[in-house]
Amino acid sequence: MxxxxxxxxxxxxxxxxxxxxxxxxxxxxxxxxxxxxxxxxxxxGGRTRIIRLAYFEDPAYVPLAVESWTRWQALEAESGTPILTPTGGLYGGLAGSAVLDGAIRSAREHGLPHEVIDADELRRRWPVFDPAEGSQALVEQQAGVLRSxxxxxxxxxxxxxxxxxxxxxxxxxxxxxxxxxxxxxxxxxxxxxxxxxxxxxxxxxxxxxxxxLRLPLRIERVPLLWVEPRIPAAEVAVGRLPVWIIETDVDGSFYGFPYDPDAGLKVARHHSGEVVASDELEALDRGLTPGDEARVRAFLRTRMPGANGPLRGASVCLYTDTPxxxxxxxxxxxxxxxxxxxxxxxxxxxxxxxxxxxxxxxxxxxxxxxxxxxxxxxxxxx
Ligand SMILES: Cc1cc2nc3c(=O)[nH]c(=O)nc-3n(C[C@H](O)[C@H](O)[C@H](O)COP(=O)(O)OP(=O)(O)OC[C@H]3O[C@@H](n4cnc5c(N)ncnc54)[C@H](O)[C@@H]3O)c2cc1C
Structure with a gap:
């Protein structure tokens, strides 16, 4: 031994x-x-993950996110690897939505620099979106993309x-x-x-x-899509488009990243609700189904029409959720x-x-x- x-x-x-x-x-x-x-x-797995501070899930995570940001930068320096690209972040929804209200609560509680903009301003700044009438978004500078x-x-x-x-x-x-x-x-x-x-x-x-430990974990199969934008890629590139999360009033929340020339625009639904039994993990179908794509397309068509271009790639990842x-x-x-x-x-x-x-x-x-x-x-x- x-x-x-x-x-x-x-x-x-x-x-x-x-x-x-x-x-x-x-x-x-x-x-x-x-x-x-x-x-x-x-x-x-995969190339990218979001890091953000105005944490809609719970303000208690904010100090952990702030420290993580610093530690990622330290690891970049120590390893000589580019890991964190700051992009800014935007978290939108109707008043009362978990994403919008939660992000505002975290930003205010922790004094994070931010602004709250309405749907017209969001459309003006980022024409790739067509936000729901009456919706708002919190915009923060300190958010970005991790090369996971x-x-x-x-x-x-x-x-x-x-x-x-x-x-x-x-x-x-x-x-x-x-x-x-x-x-x-x-x-x-x-x-x-x-x-x-x-x-x-x-x-x-x-x-x-x-x-x-009898952990009550639920495994979800979560599909991700990469698409080509219908508007010029430069308009949704790093430096123009922040990482974003938008809660809809019809089908939960979707999130995405700025354009990656090697992969496209990454878009996914946060939580698919598609539960996988523990004994099915090995045999899990990791291919994109027509239903997977239809769900993301329905979001793109209505809320992000400028991104609703040809499919460039897809993958399937696992969420392991606690209740x-x-x-x-x-x-x-x-x-x-x-x-x-x-x-x-x-x-x-x-x-x-x-x-x-x-x-x-x-x-x-x-x-x-x-x-x-x-x-x-x-x-x-x-
Ligand atoms: C599609 C998707 C998008 C996400 N987006 C974000 C995001 O934008 N921002 C963010 O912060 N988080 C995001 N997450 C969540 C984040 O990726 C996870 O919280 C994190 O990767 C979990 O890491 P882990 O090490 O706990 O689990 P895992 O990555 O699952 O690692 C567990 C490891 O254990 C290994 N293992 C299991 N059993 C054994 C065994 N018996 N012997 C040896 N090895 C074993 C597995 O092979 C695996 O490599 C996302 C997750 C997914 C799936």
């Missing part, structure tokens, strides 16, 4: 961040990932510089307390790893890695040194550098100075 100070199970956004945080603190870290390096089979694939690779590479070693294409089949203290982690390859600390960050596979859409970041009861993370619900990527620090704190010390009370796994027990 090979022994380490810490083993990290799952090397998506959060496992790779935890591996980096642990290895930076001087621990000898091993990581195990069932797929390849920065793969596209789980929740962290490069970000994960940077987290892994810098961790490797700090002596972390990773096993890809190997699956953890189980973990247990070791008779001599610490934990043993069994891999499908036949290897067993020993460590005093474990971080379990298995995304959609958390129920099989921590069945005793309240807040994260799970906790210690494992009765197993000192073990930390668990399920930080998705479709909005966790941006926080990875902070989540990594939280997981390292929880695994090493069993507690953290970050505000994680709302992320306890036990909140679902009641």
């Amino acid at each position: 090979e022994t380490f100070d810490a083993v990290v199970i799952g090397l998506g956004a959060h496992g790779s961040a935890a591996a980096l945080a642990l290895s930076r603190r001087g621990l000898r870290v091993a990581g195990v990932e069932r797929f390849g390096r920065a793969h596209g089979m789980a929740s962290s 694939d490069l970000a994960i690779e940077a987290q892994l590479a810098v961790a490797e510089r700090h002596r972390a070693t990773f096993r890809f294409e190997d699956r953890v089949t189980g973990w247990r307390s070791s008779a001599g203290g610490g934990y043993e982690v069994d891999c499908a390859s036949g290897t067993t790893l020993g460590a005093g600390h474990l971080v379990i960050a298995g995304g959609a596979w958390m129920p099989e890695l921590v069945p005793d 309240d859409e807040d994260f799970v970041l906790d210690t494992y009861p009765g197993a000192p040194g073990v930390a668990v993370a399920s930080a998705c619900s479709g909005h966790g990527f941006k926080f990875s550098p902070v989540v990594g620090e939280i997981l390292a704190d929880l695994a090493i010390h069993g507690r953290t100075a970050y505000p994680v009370e709302g992320f306890r796994a036990s909140r679902f027990a009641a």
Whole structure:
């Protein structure tokens, strides 16, 4: 058995961040990932993710987003990788919508620079949109695009510089307390790893890695589209179009990114509602269905007609949702040194550098100075 100070199970956004945080603190870290390096089979795959501060979900996330922004920039400098492109952000909807009201609440509570504009002004500034009459949008400067694939690779590479070693294409089949203290982690390859600390960050596979926690997770199949705009690409390029989220009154919220010459305009619905059973994950159809495209087209036709051009590409990603859409970041009861993370619900990527620090704190010390009370796994027990 090979022994380490810490083993990290799952090397998506959060496992790779935890591996980096642990290895930076001087621990000898091993990581195990069932797929390849920065793969596209789980929740962290693909090229881009939004980072934003006026957080409509809950003002409590704002300090974590602010710190994450700084940490992403530090990782850029340390790794020499371009990760964060500031674009500004716009979050729109009718008065009373969760996206608009939530963003305004967060911006005001935390004194974030912002402005609130009406539908006419939105149309004037960004003619690609045709907002609903009476709608408004919050506009903020400090929002942007994370190159998610490069970000994960940077987290892994810098961790490797700090002596972390990773096993890809190997699956953890189980973990247990070791008779001599610490934990043993069994891999499908036949290897067993020993460590005093474990971080379990298995995304959609958390129920099989921590069945005793009975986490009420719901996996969603979420399709993404890349389209060519109907207006000149320069009008929706970085520098012109911010990242955006628009809540409709007919079919939930859609979000998107500025034009990427290599891929097109990325547009998706936030939450598809298409639930995938845990035992169907391996066989999940990752192709775009006509229904997937029709749903996004219906939004583009009405609210973003200037973007409703030819399809350039598509992919399918997994959301792992908790019932309240807040994260799970906790210690494992009765197993000192073990930390668990399920930080998705479709909005966790941006926080990875902070989540990594939280997981390292929880695994090493069993507690953290970050505000994680709302992320306890036990909140679902009641
Ligand atoms: C389409 C889409 C768009 C999103 N947009 C945004 C956005 O704009 N901004 C934002 O902040 N967030 C966004 N998110 C959410 C964000 O991407 C997730 O919160 C984040 O990627 C979750 O990372 P994770 O490491 O927890 O999970 P995952 O990426 O799923 O990683 C878990 C890893 O564990 C591995 N694993 C599982 N079981 C085992 C095992 N037994 N042995 C070894 N390895 C195992 C898996 O292969 C996987 O790599 C989006 C998510 C999706 C799907």
